[in-house]
Amino acid sequence: MMALLRALLALLQRDLLLAVRRRQDALVVLGFFVVVVSLFPLGVGPDPQLLRSMAPGVLWVSALLATMLSLERLFADDFRDGSLEQLLLTPQPLPLLVLMKILAHWLVTGLPLVLISPLLGMQLNLDGAEIVVLMTALLLGTPILSLVGAIGAGLTLGLRGGGVLISLLILPLYVPALIMGSGAVDAVMYGSSPEAHLSLLAALLIFTLLLAPWAIAAALRIMLD
Amino acid sequence: MSDAAAAPAHTPGTLTPHPFPAHCLEVDSLVLERGERLLFNGLTFCLDAGELLQVAGRNGAGKTSLLRVLCGLTRPMDGDMTWDGVPVRRLDDGPGGHLAYLGHHNALKDELSAEENIQSQCRLHGCPQTPEAVFSMLDELGLGGHADLPVKLLSQGQKRRVALARLLLLRRPLWILDEPFAALDVQVIEVLRQALEAHLAARGMIILTTHQVVPVRGPQRTLTLGDGA
Numbered sequence: 001m002m003a004l005l006r007a008l009l010a011l012l013q014r015d016l017l018l019a020v021r022r023r024q025d026a027l028v029v030l031g032f033f034v035v036v037v038s039l040f041p042l043g044v045g046p047d048p049q050l051l052r053s054m055a056p057g058v059l060w061v062s063a064l065l066a067t068m069l070s071l072e073r074l075f076a077d078d079f080r081d082g083s084l085e086q087l088l089l090t091p092q093p094l095p096l097l098v099l100m101k102i103l104a105h106w107l108v109t110g111l112p113l114v115l116i117s118p119l120l121g122m123q124l125n126l127d128g129a130e131i132v133v134l135m136t137a138l139l140l141g142t143p144i145l146s147l148v149g150a151i152g153a154g155l156t157l158g159l160r161g162g163g164v165l166i167s168l169l170i171l172p173l174y175v176p177a178l179i180m181g182s183g184a185v186d187a188v189m190y191g192s193s194p195e196a197h198l199s200l201l202a203a204l205l206i207f208t209l210l211l212a213p214w215a216i217a218a219a220l221r222i223m224l225d
Numbered sequence: 226m227s228d229a230a231a232a233p234a235h236t237p238g239t240l241t242p243h244p245f246p247a248h249c250l251e252v253d254s255l256v257l258e259r260g261e262r263l264l265f266n267g268l269t270f271c272l273d274a275g276e277l278l279q280v281a282g283r284n285g286a287g288k289t290s291l292l293r294v295l296c297g298l299t300r301p302m303d304g305d306m307t308w309d310g311v312p313v314r315r316l317d318d319g320p321g322g323h324l325a326y327l328g329h330h331n332a333l334k335d336e337l338s339a340e341e342n343i344q345s346q347c348r349l350h351g352c353p354q355t356p357e358a359v360f361s362m363l364d365e366l367g368l369g370g371h372a373d374l375p376v377k378l379l380s381q382g383q384k385r386r387v388a389l390a391r392l393l394l395l396r397r398p399l400w401i402l403d404e405p406f407a408a409l410d411v412q413v414i415e416v417l418r419q420a421l422e423a424h425l426a427a428r429g430m431i432i433l434t435t436h437q438v439v440p441v442r443g444p445q446r447t448l449t450l451g452d453g454a
Contacts (some may be wrong), residue, residue, distance in 0.1 A: 003351040010348035014334070021336035021375075082330025085298060089321035090349045097349075163249075225299050 007092045008100045015104035025073065026108045033113050034064040037120045048125045055124035056134065056185035059137045063113050064139060064174050066144060070162040071149040071170070072156075075103065075220065079157050088224060092175045095213035098220070102146050102213075110142030126185075133188045133198075137181040144177045154219030176204055176208040239349060244427040245398040248323065249275040249308055250295075255296055255304035258286065266292055268304070274428040277421070279439055280448035288434040289329070289452065292401050295432060296326045303333055303369075305360055321350065327398040331388040334376035339363055339387045342376060346391055352395055381408045389413075391419055400424060402421045402433040 019026055040058050041051055078084040087097055117138050121131040152170035156162035184197035255268040272278055280288045287411035293299040295306065297313060306313040306353075308336030313320050333342045336384065340359050347354045363372045366386040368379075374382060385408050392400065406414055418440055421431060425443040 002359055006353065007349045007351055010345050014337070014345040014349075017341070018334060018336055045298070073297070080330075082332035082336065083334065085326070085328055085330070088298060089296060089319075089324070089326055091319055091322035091351055165254060212332045 011100045019108040036062040041160040048099040052125040056182035060182040067145040074153040094217040098216045099213045114138045137184040141181040154216045157223040253305045256302045277431040277445040280434045286450040324399040326393045340372045400431045
């Protein structure tokens, strides 16, 4: 048990250290998110009311696309240098190792999106209560994006044009998270409670948390066969 | 962990001070097909403690594929593999609990130093090392001054040595090595040769592919793969 915890921690620590050493990867994702969200006022005009009503959808779609951007490298680097083979050979359960990699991915790409979202929400004229719900929804939703996205990253491992394939595979699967997430902010905007949306989003998170690691582990074993 | 820390660790011989318990790997009528080509059919052999098996064969004969099957990375079409009589697929902690694999890739992270690479992998494999043990092992493989550099600054041969240091520190009874002598200079070939001998002397087992003659003392056999052999 201790050995397992130590191994999981070692993997988390390694991935976070790697993320620190090549900061640009995480910064590109964050920059992409900020730039895409900021393009909308330029495109649709500066009408505050219009921006406000579009904000939940814009923020969520931008978060989806920013996450997609980072997925291709989730397993590809480890695959290329042989670390993934060694990971499969460690005497630890692969689904848990995969979960650690996803946790590291989320801490580096998902969490920064959550943290910067209030700023972008203000830019799109959201008020305080709406921003709180937006952050809660993103906090529940971005781990889903990482978990589901990792399935696509595993299935397209080593394929040419993997990045585009991941998008085609995964974007449809992001739809439930998108609907619940932007729905929660919409709800509070129109004066009803966001609780139902947030509960469903939380349920979806638990569901993917339980199933995705096994699916990803199976995908990795197949792709490395 | 304590083993490696307690050992003076100046030669590979002292790094395997305690012999492994006697293990035995049995492979029975293995069949593998890759891309509609039959690589081997009915491959059977048995490896006992302290033995070295050299897998020979021309390019494309399936040497690497065989090693990957033995590691459990590739699933054979048919056949059984048992470790001490237990089917490998049913081992509690998987095949990785008893073997260490060195493939074509060194499995090193370019941005991390040699020491960080080895530390994190040893912890992942469930045998953490003290920094001293890692440094003295790197020292011994001639990487003394390079342990703190990012691996991307090392040459091919030096990277291979870091991977070898990991192999030596993992202390697994079965070593599966794919072209371990590639890209190494004469000195390190000699260190590796000694390490292989020490491993065999400690009742370890080695399966390797190489295009060179292995100048290792001890019981060794050759398995030649050919077309559909």
